[in-house]
Amino acid sequence: MLLIPCPYCGERAELEFRYGGEAHFRRPDNHLEASDESWANYLFMRKNPKGWHRERWMHIAGCKRWFYVVRHTVTHRIAAAYKVGDPWPDLPA
Amino acid sequence: MAECAPLDNVIRPGEPNGPSGVALIDRRFIGQVNLRVRGPAVAATGAALGYALPVEANTAVGNGVSRSCWLGPDEWLIVCEDEQRAELMQRLAQALSSHAHAATDVTDARAVLRLAGACARPVLAKGCPLDLHPRRLGPGKVAQSVLARAQIMILPIEEGYDLFVARSFASYVWAWLLDAGAEYGIRVEP
Numbered sequence: 001m002l003l004i005p006c007p008y009c010g011e012r013a014e015l016e017f018r019y020g021g022e023a024h025f026r027r028p029d030n031h032l033e034a035s036d037e038s039w040a041n042y043l044f045m046r047k048n049p050k051g052w053h054r055e056r057w058m059h060i061a062g063c064k065r066w067f068y069v070v071r072h073t074v075t076h077r078i079a080a081a082y083k084v085g086d087p088w089p090d091l092p093a
Numbered sequence: 094m095a096e097c098a099p100l101d102n103v104i105r106p107g108e109p110n111g112p113s114g115v116a117l118i119d120r121r122f123i124g125q126v127n128l129r130v131r132g133p134a135v136a137a138t139g140a141a142l143g144y145a146l147p148v149e150a151n152t153a154v155g156n157g158v159s160r161s162c163w164l165g166p167d168e169w170l171i172v173c174e175d176e177q178r179a180e181l182m183q184r185l186a187q188a189l190s191s192h193a194h195a196a197t198d199v200t201d202a203r204a205v206l207r208l209a210g211a212c213a214r215p216v217l218a219k220g221c222p223l224d225l226h227p228r229r230l231g232p233g234k235v236a237q238s239v240l241a242r243a244q245i246m247i248l249p250i251e252e253g254y255d256l257f258v259a260r261s262f263a264s265y266v267w268a269w270l271l272d273a274g275a276e277y278g279i280r281v282e283p
């Protein structure tokens with residue numbers, strides 16, 4: 001089980017959270033004119049890296065806030081957690 | 094040699110297997126108000142309550158009338174006796190009339206189960222992933238978590254906990270606690 005550092009509540013067990021997939025996706029601006037390609041990118045295309053991953057989590061059984069986590073998809077190590085609107089911490093080397 | 098029958102050492106519900114065991118109490122009708130405020134409205138709420146809202150995560154502050162539990166960066170659950178609820182709602186509405194806020198009476202949303210006694214902590218620890226040591230979760234603290242996969246808010250008291258559970262989960266959590274507490278001789282008290 002992961003120990004996830006909620007930026008509001010502190011370290012909590014994984015079962016208090018829900019996963020929200022890859023972070024920092026931006027809905028196409030000017031959506032009426034946006035191309036099919038940019039919609040497809042927004043809706044379907046994900047990086048799915050083997051390595052460091054910026055992802056969304058929600059502390060559903062705690063403060064019920066969405067936030068971001070930098071997690072390694074192979075080792076599960078968590079390098080950082082940050083609030084919506086915070087500057088993005090660098091990915092570890 | 095003392096006689097020992099095969100089942101002498103098994104757990105029998107209702108028989109304390111320790112110094113004082115643990116009690117389960119249905120705390121009926123505890124007034125609960127969910128409050129969403131930020132900015133200057135936080136101080137305005139404090140003036141209405143008679144104490145400052147706790148802004149430190151996982152803490153609870155109160156006086157003789159109410160207790161405010163931190164739920165998130167702009168959210169609190171204010172707990173009081175049921176008779177105090179109407180006046181509390183009125184005071185909040187007055188104090189916050191010029192601020193953006195949401196004060197919602199959620200008294201009927203949750204049951205409050207009190208788990209009290211020397212063995213309350215080991216019973217709770219069976220189904221909750223939090224560090225329950227009083228250093229981390231003692232009086233003055235509060236935490237939202239899960240108990241046996243049901244969402245709960247845990248408010249520590251002197252010896253034990255008040256557990257706030259969604260009413261649709263209350264009978265499940267009640268039954269789970271009776272089962273988990275059997276080895277400590279859990280008893281239901283009025």
Ligand SMILES: [Zn+2]
Nearest residue numbers: 006009059063
């Ligand atoms: Zn949290």
